[in-house]
Each structure stands twice: as C-alpha cells, then as structure tokens.
Amino acid sequence: KAGVTQTPRYLIKTRGQQVTLSCSPISGHRSVSWYQQTPGQGLQFLFEYFSETQRNKGNFPGRFSGRQFSNSRSEMNVSTLELGDSALYLCASSWDRASDTQYFGPGTRLTVL
C-alpha cells in the first residue's frame, strides 16, 4: 500500500511569489492535515480537510489556503511569500477522523529567497 506522497519535494521561490504544494493521501484515507515545521516554532498545524470540507484551521494568516478534491488529494497554496515562510511543509492523512493515527508524507522543503 503506497504511503502519503507530496510533490514537489523541494522548492525555491522568491519573496512575493506564490506556491502550490500537493499531497496524495493513502488510498482510502479521507482526512488530510497540513503542518508547517520550522526550527524555531517546531510543528504547527495549518488546516485539516475531510470530504472536501475544511474541518479545522490553525492560526495562520489568510495567505495560507488549501483545498481537497473528491479523490481526497489536497493542495496547499501560499500567496505573497515571505522569508519566514521557509519551512518543511508536511501533510498527514488518516482514515476518517483526524484523531485516528496520522500517517505523514516526506514533506516539501520550501525555501524563500
């Protein structure tokens, strides 16, 4: 059974640009959560989607947005990139509720110059 996949694995952008990250959950999983990981703040929750609906949201500015498609694949978008957005962005999927065991993808390393 394939694990959670994230594309691309690495990205370099400049300030002011926008970026879209993609996450494909484990087959059959319907909940997808996104996290930002930085050395200073650690892992912080961005949002969770279930059946194409945002079910939970963290404390991030509106520049961070996401969506989920009918096949449970999810995308995350960051507009007007800032230097502080440089981070490892992790996606996790679970069967039904987000409270089930979460399975993480390898992450997308975003560098903003």
Place this chain on the structure above:
Amino acid sequence: KQEVTQIPAALSVPEGENLVLNCSFTDSAIYNLQWFRQDPGKGLTSLLLIQSSQREQTSGRLNASLDKSSGRSTLYIAASQPGDSATYLCAVRTGANSKLTFGKGITLSVRP
C-alpha cells in the same frame, strides 16, 4: 491553550541502555496522545497512539504510558540501538476533531 513540553531537547546515550523520554502537557482533558519519530529531513513516523482511556501502549521495544492527571506521558525504549537515533515528538489532541499540538521533540543519539 494546550502546550506540550519535551525536556531535554537532546539526549546522547550508549548503545544498549534503556531510556525514558518525557512529555508534559498543560491541559489534562486530552482525547489522545501520539508519539512520533522523525529522521533528519524526513516526515514523521507514528510510533504509538494512546487514547485518553488507556494507560499505556506497547510496540516491540517501545512502551508509552499516559498519566492524564499529572499531564505526563513517557516513551520507554528498551535496549537502545544506533538505529534508534532520531528526533522523537509527542503530540496531544484535546478533542476528536481538534488539531494536534506538538512538542518540539527530543533529539536522541545512540552511540555504538
């Protein structure tokens, strides 16, 4: 607001030693607690999930305990090996559909 603390931030032990990693949380009304492992530059691997009604979970050489009243969880690793070297993160959920709140992790190094 739930806060999760893991101290110390780093730990180095010789191979073969039994060790305990600690995790503390401020709000004892948790739904479940999960321990993860993260290798450098990689995603997280789930190790153990403890529901609020459980006291402990075991998987191989790993045993995690939960004491909600004191706001603590411990991850016990028996007979540590160099392959156990990684960062170990504890994460707490306060409701069935609430977010996971993570500690900053403990970076473990097991010396051969």
